[in-house]
Amino acid sequence: MAPIVREGHNCWRIERADKARMIVDAADYYALLERLMEGARERILLIGWDFDPRISLRPDEQGHGEALGHFMLRLAHDKPGRDIDILRWNFGGLKQLFMPRILAMILRWKATRSISFRLDGAHPVGCSHHQKVAIFDDHLAVCGGIDVGARRWDTRDHRDDDPHRIAPDGRAYLPWHDVTMILAGKVGNALADLGNERWQRATNKALRDLSGEGENWPDDLEADFEDVDVSISRTRAAYRDCTEVREIEQLYLDMIAAAERFIYFENQYFTCGKIAAAIAARLDEDDPPEFILVMPHTADGWLEQMAMDAARVELVRQISKTRHGDRLRIYCPRTTGGTPIYVHAKTAIVDDRLIRVGSANLNNRSMGLDSECDVTIDAALPANRETGPAIRRLRESLIAEHLGVEPEAVGKAFKAHGSLIAAIEELRGEGRSLEWLDLVAPGPLDEFIAANELLDPTRPDAMFEPVAERGLRRSWRRGKSWMKRHRPFRRR
Structure with a gap:
């Protein structure tokens, strides 16, 4: 059985993952994302098509909870030496600037030294930046299809009329199925290189170098794969x-x-x-x-x-x-x-x-x-x-x-x-x-x-x-x- 993936042909790099796990649906991913952001030591890098500071990563039965924007401010206050860098597609981001709640939160972020929120317009007309990557300390990374945006949260049960599924505008939304993958090790370093390259292209400024200690894999998170090569x-x-x-x-x-x-x-x-x-x-x-x-x-x-x-x-x-x-x-x-x-x-x-x-x-x-x-x-x-x-x-x-x-x-x-x-x-x-x-x-x-x-x-x-x-x-x-x-x- 010959490998399907071949470096330089249908993939950029093949790197080792110490551990990897598929995460299904945003309820589990958002809960994990909250923990990963809290545990990051030097940098949180979020790159995506969408990013909505109004959502809650852990909505209650009324669809409410701590807003992501306030959570980010709390992270910055608790550990001011940790960078929080957010890069999202410019066209979608520009639309959000006309929403008062989002604009007010972005202005608060701008006044916080450790948070950098930038829009990515480094692409031809008509293109979009569609990657959904999150990187922690250049070691632990998430790559997949889940945006940190509105109308995405759902469980694998996909219950009818789940009261948690409430958008920031107060309206209920339909069930939503999605998948992403968390990876640790050298493949996380490679995804960090990709993120740094994207950041530098969009902002004309490179991210700062880190010490390389890296965030650890969560102790209670069982891996689907260990010591595997990932393309x-x-x-x-x-x-x-x-x-x-x-x-x-x-x-x-x-x-x-x-x-x-x-x-x-x-x-x-x-x-x-x-x-x-x-x-x-x-x-x-x-x-x-x-x-x-x-x-x-x-x-x-x-x-x-x-x-x-x-x-x-x-x-x-x-x-x-x-x-x-x-x-x-x-x-x-x-x-x-x-x-x-x-x-x-x-x-x-x-x-x-x-x-x-x-x-x-x-x-x-x-x-x-x-x-x-x-x-x-x-x-x-x-x-x-x-x-x-x-x-x-x-x-x-x-x-x-x-x-x-x-x-x-x-x-x-x-x-x-x-x-x-x-x-x-x-x-x-x-x-x-x-x-x-x-x-x-x-x-x-x-x-x-x-x-x-x-x-x-x-x-x-x-x-x-x-x-x-x-x-x-x-x-x-x-x-x-x-x-x-x-x-x-x-x-x-």
């Missing part, structure tokens, strides 16, 4: 003196090419024609793997629905025309009461031999436009030979959460059928479960926007190209062409 993959658009990086796209293509039995995806979007065509090429083979996608029923927001939902319908219809199109299944999770659960996670598991967690969606923006960061554990790397059972347990746990069953039931059904789709179909039922995606035909405007990738371009220049020179069909052809050229990769 870091990025997306970065070309900007000024920085070259384009498309490691994330390459890793997706290599995963699809290498899969033997299945790939289990949890992802917010499925609109990248190149990725979809690669899946279609596999499903035209004699005995292809299964592709299971757990996704939201519809995108979050009117613009996203027009751009993303219509493109998803078109790509799924094209894939269904392949010889084994029924080996692609898209499921949407729902609560016990039937409420859709929004899937924001960006997670992939291949054959229980590779697990990937990060910020990158299966859309064009994440392949070549927005800044992204994913981490991957590949069991084919020499240090990772014993990680297969842990990857399997994590997959079973995720699927069990969506189906409302115990992980053991998922494992038993998969063993009985030898098919992940058959296992899910056996366990699907009433109440908390997974349901098939309903492919609602898009309207004419939605179809035009999706077909021409008007809101989901493949790279910065594509936004300014004539409509005739871009679109889903071109992306699809690029994906099929890549798979034809790389068929030998699957046979290694």
